[in-house]
Structure formats: C-alpha cells, structure tokens
Amino acid sequence: MFDKAKILVIDDDEVIRDSCKQIISEQNHQVELANNGHIGLxxxxxxxxDLVLIDLKMPGMDGMTLIDTVxxxxxxxIMIVITGYATIESAVEAIKLGAYDFLPKPFTPNELRIVTKRGLERRKLILETETLRKEKEKLRENFxxxxxxxxxxxxxxxxxxxMAITKGMAGMIPEKIKNILLKMSTRINYLIAxxxxxxxxxxIETGELIREMEPVDLKVILSDVIDQLKxxxxxxQVxxxxxxxxxYPEIMGNRETLQMLFTNLIDNGIKYNxxxxxxxxxxxxxxDYTKxxxxxxxxxxxxEKLPLIFEQFYRVKQDVSIQGSGLGLSIAKQIAEAHYGSIEVQSEINVGTTFTVLLP
Ligand SMILES: Nc1ncnc2c1ncn2[C@@H]1O[C@H](COP(=O)(O)OP(=O)(O)O)[C@@H](O)[C@H]1O
Ligand SMILES: [Mg+2]
Incomplete structure (x- = not known):
C-alpha cells in the first residue's frame, strides 16, 4: 500500500470536505480540499x-465535466465519485467518463476508508505497470x-x-577456395543486411530515426536511390x-528514412522481377499530396497474400532463391506513416506490381 498518498477532495459541501479530510488524514495520507471544480483542477x-474524490453536483463546473477533463x-x-443521488445511470456515466468507483451519500467513515483503500490499490497497480513498461522499453533499447x-x-x-583474402591480399589462393570464401561472403552480407x-x-518504432523533418527534394532522393541500386x-538485367x-512540390520529410523507404520499394521491384x-x-x-x-x-x-506483405518478417514464398528479411515493406510503411502518408499496393501475378506512396 501507499505509505503516504496524495488525495484531493472536491466538494462544495463543507461538512463533507472536512469529514473526508479528518477520516483520510488518520491514515497518514496528505489531503487537500477544493470547494469547486475550477479550484479542483x-x-x-x-x-x-493519486486519488480524487469528486462530488457530482456542484455549482459551476459539474462533476461529470470535471471527471472528463481530469x-x-x-x-x-483514480477518481471516486461522491453522489447524493446515486442513480445507476449517473454512476455508469461517471465510470464511462473515467471514474473508478463511487460512494453514495450519506456514507460512514468506514465506507470512505474502504473505497479509498481500493482506489489506492488500483493506483499502485497502475504505477507499477507503468514502471514495468518503462523498464521493458529500456531493455529493448539496450538490446x-x-x-x-x-x-x-x-x-x-x-x-x-x-574480402582481403579473396582479393589476394594475403597471398595467392586456389580458385576453388576463393569460390567457397565468396559464397561465405555472400551469406555474411545477407546476415548483415x-x-x-x-x-x-x-x-523507427522507437521514433529515434524520424525525429527531424526538413524540406526535401524527392527528385534528389529518388536519383540517389536509383544510382545505388544500378x-x-x-x-x-532490369x-x-x-x-x-x-x-513538383518540395515536401517536409526526413531524408535518411525516405531514402530507406524508396530503396526498399525499388529494391523489391528489381528483386522480384x-x-x-x-x-x-x-x-x-x-x-496537397506528392505521389x-x-x-x-x-x-x-x-x-490473397496482398494483405500480409506489410507484416514484419512476412515473405511470399514464390522464389526461394531471392533473399530478404521480410522487413522491407513493414519498414517502408512505418516510414510513410511517420510522414503522415501511406503506401498502397496493386498487383497481378506474372503481370507486375505497383506500390503507390502518398506523402503530404
Ligand atoms: N515488387 C514486388 N513484386 C513481387 N513481390 C513482392 C514485391 N515487393 C514485395 N513482394 C513480396 O512481399 C514480400 C515482403 O517484402 P519485403 O517486406 O520487402 O521483404 P523482403 O524483400 O525482404 O522479402 C517479399 O518477400 C515478396 O514476396
Ligand atoms: Mg524487400
């Protein structure tokens, strides 16, 4: 449990505020009071x-609006609704808006203690989950x-x-061995890729690669990619x-990743040809778009395979001699989406494929 939680009571009724404060303070929690929604916010x-007790009926900003805003x-x-007219409808609405629980008036000190205890347990769980999530993210980055x-x-x-050996830099080697080494080299290249x-x-998933956007000239990017893939x-023989x-318009984008996007698509067009x-x-x-x-x-x-090709690691097993990680299109899609754009595909077996990229 929380040793010392921070609790706020928002109620226009002074008697309720004071009694809540008294009961909750007994448990060593820090309690603050507000007599209307604005001060509460x-x-x-x-x-x-950590937890807020909110009266549903208050002059000025009402409880529902407050719950929604918070x-x-x-x-x-954690928000707990205090209500004098505990109808099922109002409770359901409050919970839909994000309240965790509710406490009908009049309530006994013990009822208040139970509801806040439960709320704080929930809060503790949420915070622990959040910490775990952050730790997991950190682990992923370290990995x-x-x-x-x-x-x-x-x-x-x-x-x-x-490379040094096959180029003869470590002395002459028999052709047969050279060929074996070249094969090894191809496999290693594939692994590195x-x-x-x-x-x-x-x-890209952690957002690390697409932080900076600048005006980019797609003609320059496409020409560079084509030169590299020549x-x-x-x-x-393609x-x-x-x-x-x-x-044609200049767009706001991230040069490095746009280059990656088009490399992946053009590389596919060459490979699967x-x-x-x-x-x-x-x-x-x-x-407003560049296509x-x-x-x-x-x-x-x-x-039937078209909906799957943007999935990570998915490959259509047509020609096993063509190598790839199955990540290219999923990377391309994420890059397009990070630019608020999209990628679509149209294809017909043995006729060809068209990938259309739209960038705002
Ligand atoms: N232009 C294309 N023509 C035919 N098939 C394609 C084309 N582009 C992608 N594919 C199919 O989609 C799969 C996923 O593509 P991609 O994510 O780039 O992975 P990889 O190229 O590494 O296999 C490919 O394995 C291939 O089967
Ligand atoms: Mg590919």
Missing part, C-alpha cells in the same frame, strides 16, 4: 494527486545496442577479412526509369 495540476489530462489518476555492437561489428570484421533491417525497424539492376515532371524487366518510378503532385508510384512488370503477388 488547479490543485490537480499543482499537487498531482481523465483527458491524466488517465492514471538493440547490444545487437548492433556484439553481432554486427564482428560480422563486419569477418567480412573485411574475407538482416541485422541492419532489424535495427532500422527498431529505431549495380543490382544490371545484375538482374531497367530502371525515373519520370519526374518539371514542376524477370530478366529484361523494368521498374518505372513516377513522381507527381496531386493536390510516387513504383511500378514493375515482375512476378507479381497473389491476391
């Missing part, structure tokens, strides 16, 4: 009470840091060494085309 802001301000405050340092760094070091996706996802496109009108396929990227301004459509004529996605 002011005191709530000042003292941050609940909006801080839904963790992300741990993964990035303890897993990614050594992998990157192994990769570095493999998976860890990067996973870290990015966590950072080698992959060449390897897959043509990339960018169509941008003369005039056929030889001599194409990925067509168009940008246009539509009213970027990424259209490919690749393998397509079965209709």
């Amino acid at each position: 002011q005191k709530i802001n000042e003292m941050k009470p 609940h909006q301000l801080d839904s963790n405050v 992300i840091t741990l993964v990035s340092h303890e897993l990614r760094s050594p992998l990157a070091a192994v990769q570095q060494n493999l 998976l860890i990067n996706d996973w870290l990015n996802m966590s950072r 080698p992959l496109a060449k390897e897959k 043509t990339l085309q960018l169509h941008i009108p003369e005039k 056929k030889n001599n396929g194409m990925v067509d990227i168009t940008l246009e301004g539509i009213g 970027v459509a990424i259209r490919d004529n690749g393998i397509g996605i079965p209709k």
Whole structure:
C-alpha cells in the first residue's frame, strides 16, 4: 500500500470536505480540499494527486465535466465519485467518463476508508505497470545496442577479412577456395543486411530515426536511390526509369528514412522481377499530396497474400532463391506513416506490381 498518498477532495459541501479530510488524514495520507471544480483542477495540476474524490453536483463546473477533463489530462489518476443521488445511470456515466468507483451519500467513515483503500490499490497497480513498461522499453533499447555492437561489428570484421583474402591480399589462393570464401561472403552480407533491417525497424518504432523533418527534394532522393541500386539492376538485367515532371512540390520529410523507404520499394521491384524487366518510378503532385508510384512488370503477388506483405518478417514464398528479411515493406510503411502518408499496393501475378506512396 501507499505509505503516504496524495488525495484531493472536491466538494462544495463543507461538512463533507472536512469529514473526508479528518477520516483520510488518520491514515497518514496528505489531503487537500477544493470547494469547486475550477479550484479542483488547479490543485490537480499543482499537487498531482493519486486519488480524487469528486462530488457530482456542484455549482459551476459539474462533476461529470470535471471527471472528463481530469481523465483527458491524466488517465492514471483514480477518481471516486461522491453522489447524493446515486442513480445507476449517473454512476455508469461517471465510470464511462473515467471514474473508478463511487460512494453514495450519506456514507460512514468506514465506507470512505474502504473505497479509498481500493482506489489506492488500483493506483499502485497502475504505477507499477507503468514502471514495468518503462523498464521493458529500456531493455529493448539496450538490446538493440547490444545487437548492433556484439553481432554486427564482428560480422563486419569477418567480412573485411574475407574480402582481403579473396582479393589476394594475403597471398595467392586456389580458385576453388576463393569460390567457397565468396559464397561465405555472400551469406555474411545477407546476415548483415538482416541485422541492419532489424535495427532500422527498431529505431523507427522507437521514433529515434524520424525525429527531424526538413524540406526535401524527392527528385534528389529518388536519383540517389536509383544510382545505388544500378549495380543490382544490371545484375538482374532490369531497367530502371525515373519520370519526374518539371514542376513538383518540395515536401517536409526526413531524408535518411525516405531514402530507406524508396530503396526498399525499388529494391523489391528489381528483386522480384524477370530478366529484361523494368521498374518505372513516377513522381507527381496531386493536390496537397506528392505521389510516387513504383511500378514493375515482375512476378507479381497473389491476391490473397496482398494483405500480409506489410507484416514484419512476412515473405511470399514464390522464389526461394531471392533473399530478404521480410522487413522491407513493414519498414517502408512505418516510414510513410511517420510522414503522415501511406503506401498502397496493386498487383497481378506474372503481370507486375505497383506500390503507390502518398506523402503530404
Ligand atoms: N515488387 C514486388 N513484386 C513481387 N513481390 C513482392 C514485391 N515487393 C514485395 N513482394 C513480396 O512481399 C514480400 C515482403 O517484402 P519485403 O517486406 O520487402 O521483404 P523482403 O524483400 O525482404 O522479402 C517479399 O518477400 C515478396 O514476396
Ligand atoms: Mg524487400
């Protein structure tokens, strides 16, 4: 139990205020009084009470309005309604608005003690849950840091060494061994990409990656992404085309994550494509929105799988040789939503897929 809780009594009836104060003070709690809703609200802001006893019928601001307001301000405050006309309807309404319990007038000292005790137990539980939630969040953040340092760094070091060996920097090696090492290197690259996706996802979820918004030029971002993906496109024999009108709006956004968003979508368009396929990227301004459509004529996605592709780790198992973490689209969606935008998909098997990104 609370050793010393902070309790506020809001009632226009002096006798009730004083008797409440007397009974509750006996239990060592700190008690403050207010004789109307406005003063009550002011005191709530000042003292941050654990529990508030509120009279339903008061001149000026009535109890219901007060309960509603307090609940909006801080839904963790326990509110107990004191009511002289205890109808079921009024009690239900108060509880709907956020009250925890109610105490019909006239009440005995013992009834008051029981109701406040129960309310404070509830308050304690809420605070404990909140502390646990924060601890869990902290653990999660630590875990992300741990993964990035303890897993990614050594992998990157192994990769570095493999590269040195395959490039002949540690002396000549037989072709056969070189090929094995190159295969190892591919697998490690894939692992590093998976860890990067996973870290990015966590950072986006905690809001760490999208704190700063600035005016960004989508043409620059899309051109950069295309330049970076050119080698992959060449390897897959896929043509990339960018169509941008003369005039298009600048948007407020976060450069790094927008780059990530379009990389994921264009990368998919290349990966899930056929030889001599194409990925067509168009940008246009539509009213208050900028629309970027990424259209490919690749393998397509079965209709029944479309609702699932934005889920974390989900992959349509069509071609097992195409590697990926299954996180790309979920990351892209979160980035679009953090920009108050959206992503939609249209697809037809063996015809192609179009992802449409709308950004305000
Ligand atoms: N342009 C596309 N054409 C066909 N299938 C796609 C396309 N983009 C995404 N997909 C499907 O959606 C799944 C999820 O995509 P994504 O989240 O980027 O994960 P990953 O590419 O790492 O597998 C992919 O595994 C693939 O099956
Ligand atoms: Mg992908």
